Amino acid sequence: MKSENIQTATLDSEKLPAHVAVIMDGNGRWAKKRLMNRVKGHEKGSQTVRSIVTAARELGIGMLTLYAFSTENWARPKIEVSALMMLLKRFLVSERDELMTRGVRLNILGQKEKLPKDVREEADKTGGMTRNNQGMVLNLALSYGSRQEITLGVKALARKIKAGVIQPGEITEEMISDHLYTRQMPDPDLIIRTSGEFRLSNFMLWQAAYSELFITNTLWPDFTREEFIEILINFQERDRRFGKVKCSTSNDGSPQ
Numbered sequence: 001m002k003s004e005n006i007q008t009a010t011l012d013s014e015k016l017p018a019h020v021a022v023i024m025d026g027n028g029r030w031a032k033k034r035l036m037n038r039v040k041g042h043e044k045g046s047q048t049v050r051s052i053v054t055a056a057r058e059l060g061i062g063m064l065t066l067y068a069f070s071t072e073n074w075a076r077p078k079i080e081v082s083a084l085m086m087l088l089k090r091f092l093v094s095e096r097d098e099l100m101t102r103g104v105r106l107n108i109l110g111q112k113e114k115l116p117k118d119v120r121e122e123a124d125k126t127g128g129m130t131r132n133n134q135g136m137v138l139n140l141a142l143s144y145g146s147r148q149e150i151t152l153g154v155k156a157l158a159r160k161i162k163a164g165v166i167q168p169g170e171i172t173e174e175m176i177s178d179h180l181y182t183r184q185m186p187d188p189d190l191i192i193r194t195s196g197e198f199r200l201s202n203f204m205l206w207q208a209a210y211s212e213l214f215i216t217n218t219l220w221p222d223f224t225r226e227e228f229i230e231i232l233i234n235f236q237e238r239d240r241r242f243g244k245v246k247c248s249t250s251n252d253g254s255p256q
C-alpha cells in the first residue's frame, strides 16, 4: 500500500477542521529556482489546486478556502496578471465536471466586479451550476483583501444606520461577520501558508481571530496531499483554548 494510506489512518475523521484556508504562496520562487518564467510557476500551482481540492473533498473537509489573488496582486506586471486571469478562467471551465461529480460547491470571495468579464462569467456559470452541491464548499478568494472586505461591510452597516434600520449601539460582532464575504460561513479553523512567509498578507483579518496557523516552507507548486494530511494531523494535536483554561483546571481557576 502507498504511504498516503498509512498517514490517512492516523487522521481522526471525527475531528476534522470544518474550514481550512490556504494562502497559496511561492509559485514565483518555484519558477525562479528552475530559471523559468513566473507564469510557469502559476501553471504548476494550478495543478496543485486541483490535487488539494480533491484531497480535501476525499478527506471530508466541509469548507476549503484558497487565497488565489489579492487586492494587492493587481499591482503586479500586467503580463503576470493576465496570465493569472487566463489560468483562473481555464480552471473554472476545466474543473466544472469534476466539481459536479464530487459534489463541490464553488463560491467566489472578493471583488468579483473587478475581474475581467470573461472570468466573471465563467465564475458565475460554475458557481450557478454547483450551487446545490452538498459535498464541500470551495471558496476561491479572488481580488480579495480583508481590509477592503471590512470597509465594504462598514459601509453597508452605515447605510442601515442612516436608513434607521439599526441603531449604532445595536451593532454586534455577529452583525459585522454577516456583512463580510464570508457571511454565514464558519471562521477558518486552520490557515496554512506555503513558502515560509510569516504573515497573513491581508487575508481574513477578522475571521482569523482564533484560527490555528501553519506555515510550511514548501512552495505551493510542490505542496502535496501527503503534506496536507500531515498538517491536518498536526492541527488535531493542538490544544485550542480560545482564551479559556484547560478542563483539567478547577472551577476557581487555580491549576490542579
Ligand code: IPE
Pocket (backbone or CB within 6 Å): 024, 025, 026, 027, 028, 029, 030, 068, 069, 070, 073, 084, 195
Ligand atoms: C502565489 O505565488 C500566487 C499569487 C500570489 C497570485 P507568488 O506569485 O506570490 O510566488 P512568490 O511569492 O513570488 O514566490
Ligand code: IPE
Pocket (backbone or CB within 6 Å): 023, 024, 025, 026, 067, 068, 069, 070, 073, 197, 199, 201
Ligand atoms: C499572498 O501572497 C496572496 C496570495 C497567495 C493570493 P503574496 O505573494 O501576494 O503576498 P506577499 O506580497 O508576499 O505578502
Ligand code: MG
Pocket (backbone or CB within 6 Å): 025, 026, 027
Ligand atoms: Mg508571493
